[in-house]
Amino acid sequence: MPASKKMLDDLALSDGEYEAIVERLGREPNELELGLFGSLWSEHCGYKHSKPLLRMFSASSPRVLVAPGEENAGVVDIGDSLAIVMKIESHNHPSAIEPYQGAATGVGGIVRDIFAMGARPIALLNSLRFGPLTDPSNRYLLEGVVAGISGYGNCIGVPNVGGEIVFSRSYAGNPLVNAMCVGLLEAGSMVQATTGSAGNLLMLVGADTGRDGIHGASGLASRTFEDERELRPTVQVGNPFLEKVLIEACLEAARNEHVVGVQDLGAAGLTSAAVEAASKGGTGIELDVSQVPRRDIGMAPYEVMLSESQERMLVIVKDGRQDEIKAIFDKWDLDSTVIGRATDDGLARIYENGTLHAEAPVGLLIDAPQYRPSAVQSQFVAELQQYDLDSVPLPEEGAEAVLLRLLASHNIASKLWVYRQYDHQVQTNTAEGPGGDAAVLRIKGTSKGIALATDGNGRLCFLDPLVGGMIAVAEACRNVACTGAVPIALTDCLNFGNPERPDVYYQLEQAVIGIAKASEAFSAPVISGNVSLYNESHGDAIYPTPVIGALGLLEDVEQHVGVGFTRPGDLVVLLGAEQIADDAATLAGSEYLDLIHDLVAGRPNIDLDLEMSLQRACVSLVREGVIRSAHDCSDGGLAVAIAECCIAGDTGFEGEIATSGRWDVVLFGEAQSRIVVTLSPDRLSALKEICRAEGVPWTELGRTGGDTLRLEGLIDLPMEKIDDAWRNALERAVTASRA
Template identity: 50%
Template structure:
């Protein structure tokens, strides 16, 4: 017989801890509140012990982890607030609403800090799209959900990434990122300060949607769990737009001393988190909470995850100011309780106490904390046995390049981002399709560059090195855009932490991210952990998404990846090595996902990033492109297609031609320069003691690649573009 605590996702040992805390049996409401707050989704009970590895501060960080979002200084009394979060399980069950409410939730995290959201990004993972109709339906629904919510909010979706792999079959990943701009002196936090101050509920009415969502996100996906559609929230972007404007106007008045989004676990999490950051206690009356459904009982009100709701801590005596402003925006605004200092979270139903527990015991600091056993999986050492010589060189390099350009992990994402309004608010300087998005910071000369990145195949083959590569690739994308990398927000998506091999993957990944961030001085200022991303048969590949922001002092110096003018000289900065392991070429052409991941030399990486950034800032670089999936051949093709101009390239190498063209060696940039600047560029590269190769020139209407004197490839731009731009459209049609 199933025990009551098991029904809310708790273990016996956790239930005994509740008995110790309360000194009695919890009632149904209290048990459910502990169930949602001690879920993996809310408490991070299997991951908190490893967070100590992350670097989380430097002179630029104004707010690190622990609040709704992280904040980093960009100068001139301005800062960027940013956060990424997952909505994986809801999107697997209801792709449109799962993705839409993921976007809505992350937007609220940003304006809860007092920042105005200026951009959205995403990172998506699906099964093999060309094999499964269900994957196409998930893909289509998720993209529509992201577009539907973001477009209605009037916030541009400016960047992201999408990967397809069999490991995500049945368990897609949907990570949404939001970025806002704020002045230093207008930062707000979710703190219930001031004894006797009013707790006010603002926004939409509460319904039964989303009940148990945090617990639902903290178990593996099974046929039984997928039936829990009540755990998927329903979003209303028009209501959220009103809420955003109302909250930003309220924060300007100075009457709000604390503000918190009602996200996972709803009122329960908002109340206990703000209480523990402030005076320690809170008392609320569930009868005063606006409801849109009849007959709701206290437990439903307290754990509902209905969208578009905020909790405000308002200075006593100024409640009417709040009511007046909120009423103007057509939203609910009611006093539901008060701040106390007795360290208790007390839930009333009128005059009756229906729940009472120490607020801190519900919060992550009071939740269980685990550090699980871990073991290296067998595949890890087996994969390292692969050698490039184990696969044959292609017979036809032209067909190989076209096949690579059509690969779902490489081809154009235009089918996706055409559904997103990426130009709304007219601040987008570099649109989707380049290495990173660039936005103008209104009223200044500054710009910010934004990206999300992760090669999950590399993270599977070597979680520590693959995670380092995710960080440095994100940084390279910003550098190619002319921005100095500042900080990251991470979305850590893994299988069950209770299985030793999965916990090993997670631990290695956290250490890898930490090492790379420390080297680049890009602290982790916010993030999210999503565990239990597995079906009854398999786990996803480890997928630590890196969202990164960088700053341009002069947005007019933003750089893009497309070839510009005939006669420009093409250079490869960095060095290609015999490293086919984990490459898209190995997967797409040879059907193998194995091998040693490329070696990352952090000293060289830092030198090259500094070099490329300085040359862009000095106006010496025409275009810059990071070499990642697909290697040199794909970087050349992408720059030629996006610039609508060809190139003639000659490469002398001791490597086999397919290795030279498709290896995914790290620390490489493809740049173009005007001939008159070539001498100066060569001098700067030599001064930095960095390897480089002059490949050829931009020009014509074909991409011609010669390797060791042989004309390896000669393809018209139009033919490459048809393959690259039409792949997803063809699959989805």
């Protein structure tokens, strides 16, 4: 049956890909078969444009138990017979179309990836990007996405402990919603997403299958789209209660020796779950769609196979043991139905009431074509890199006014309005919740803790994707190191535009190289991830935005430190520099340049060797009990970092910066590899010693105390003013619309 143009369009398959299917199958596929290929060969499932690049990530660390791509999520050993499972995933396009359900089901999907492996989900983080809040449509998206994450996450009892939110024109109409889930796995209880061997039964558990989400993977996530309303039915609807029950039931089932494998139904639903499990097990599969419980009448096999109805799991059980496993799900009032079995001929066969409707080799279905299109840097960006930042005029408004504007910038201002809507304490492990550099969770039954952070700077990646990729890794790891934790693993979500455009593919390629390089330098392997392409609206690609999730390990969780100045009279020291950088080049891609001068230009830079030494020194300083607080100096530069420390600890600051350079560069430049720490004055010699041993320069900034933030000759502001600018800006912007 020759496929029509419309059928190929619906599946986002090219004519060339269709020809490849015909040739390799040896015949024209029928409609259902074409649907299977379209889903599995979609960008979302098949990683057509990214797979060759992702091979650059090395997972060579003795801690890595499961490397990227092997299972639903990566796994690292943390000792004490425990391992951490983690992954970050995007739900950008669904959230653009229907923010509440798009975000909610994004959370649901990533949580299923974690418990499918037998791990208990213990934390969620979210990395979000929106257009400016001056536009009501962006406020609508922000409120919807936050409500969706809140509504779903709170109901399932997994704490939402951190993440970040950035606003930029670049994301208007195409928000980024990246959800990360972290799970705790006990040794020996890991479950694989496999059919195991021929004869095993496929059991479908959870929600009934409906017509929702058909073509989600292919149509929605794998191309650009113009008329979003038309695509609204491709967004699924979540049921967090069912998810919570599924978590408990699946974790119980995972402990049963007769459960061979577990796979969640995500993008491309039953099709990808069954075919990928078969591929992993080296078997074929046959299943009968008439056995699949439906929530809608008259569904065709095509619809059943491509439905993306949420809260469904495929559980592979040994033949003859299905009743025993079914009893576990019955206890939780969950439907479980045997819909097929693994076979020994390597074919995927789809029946309806015993009549064969589709047949194709599993190996062919999962062998999506791979592309490495040409990569060319945009001339426009090359020119921006050369921009003479010394020519930027000093703002007339003066340092204090600029600081207050930066603190009230939505990228820097408190995100309390967002995270107070998330339960960040359930499971009672949260030692540091949202709002700091990284979240810290204790691991019950051990003295250990883990630190978690996400980071990604689209502006920097736009200016230089290679360096931006390195900085994303460096910052995520630095955030974790600021608590005293050693970064041990990463997960990444690559949010880019249309890879068929040479300038976008260049960004993707360079960013991946940068991430791979930094990951190797920090010995923090990328253990899992996700790629979201075709993020663009009205023909413009978003800023290239790789988001990095970092996992750090604390041997003694009691030792961690936070960002706030804790005590008056402490010394404030900047680690990473022996004097405050006054080179205008450090303004490259800064928040200051964007906010005050409406300029995104320059070329960011990072010294990975210095960064590694800095992080090692910070971890040692925490471990040796030398410092009482540590805060990453990033968006907004040094002045903003100091202000944030003051606010977090409700303690003022007085100091001096010896410089003859431009005050805006000194205060708001964003040189990398800097951390603001505090310590009791009598521990200074200990600090010197550790910094010397690690080869890390440092400089004294001043002392904590009082109720003002004073930088001699530059800034003298009462704490209330600073606090008000920072604390209330976001809420005012969101609620302005209702006034």
